[in-house]
Amino acid sequence: MEARQCRRCKKLFQFAGNPLCHSCVKEMDKKFNEVRDYLYDNPDSGIEEVCEAVGVETADIHRWLTEGRLILAHGSSIVMHCEKCGAPIQTGKLCDQCLGKLHNKLQEAADILKPPEPKKPLSIKEEGRMHLEIRKK
Ligand SMILES: [Zn+2]
Ligand SMILES: [Zn+2]
CATH class of the missing domain: 1.10.10 (Arc Repressor Mutant, subunit A)
Incomplete structure (x- = not known):
């Protein structure tokens, strides 16, 4: 697994798809x-x-x-507004009307497109790795 910096507390943590570390996820x-x-x-x-x-x-x-x-x-x-038509909405990005239209389009697209293959990292460059050393003195 990859170590990343938490977007919220800036601590390093094992990245698993979420930009926040476990304690921040809990906190949020x-x-x-x-x-x-x-x-x-x-x-x-x-x-x-x-x-x-x-x-x-x-x-x-x-x-x-x-x-x-x-x-x-x-x-x-x-007040939230629909990203497409600007109608007031209570959650999400689009109003029910635009969502309905989008859903139809997505349905059409889903019929044409195959689900995308999961991305795999090509190779890990050893020389590109960071070596973190904590030295006590
Ligand atoms: Zn955090
Ligand atoms: Zn709309």
């Missing part, structure tokens, strides 16, 4: 629940207010919204 899961609970209790609060109350970045909330993990309540003052 906790934050996600807090944000969801906060929005549930305070549906009319704005995005900055939520960020301040829970201690997350607006980008985190936007990501959860576009991922469809976080869903805004009716009457929420946080």
Whole structure:
């Protein structure tokens, strides 16, 4: 496995497809629940207010919204817009109409295209490897 720097805490960790290390993933899961609970209790609060109350970045909330993990309540003052037509939406990137159209297109594309082969690293260059040494003195 490959060692990478965690996007959030900058620690090195074993990369397994997620840009965050295990403790940050756990931490963000906790934050996600807090944000969801906060929005549930305070549906009319704005995005900055939520960020301040829970201690997350607006980008985190936007990501959860576009991922469809976080869903805004009716009457929420946080407004998301459909990337295609600009209609107000409560989660994801597209409104139901555009999503429906996209789904049809994806279906057509899926019929034509074969699923992509999983990518395999060609070879590991030994000389390109970093040697990390911690020296105590
Ligand atoms: Zn981390
Ligand atoms: Zn739309």
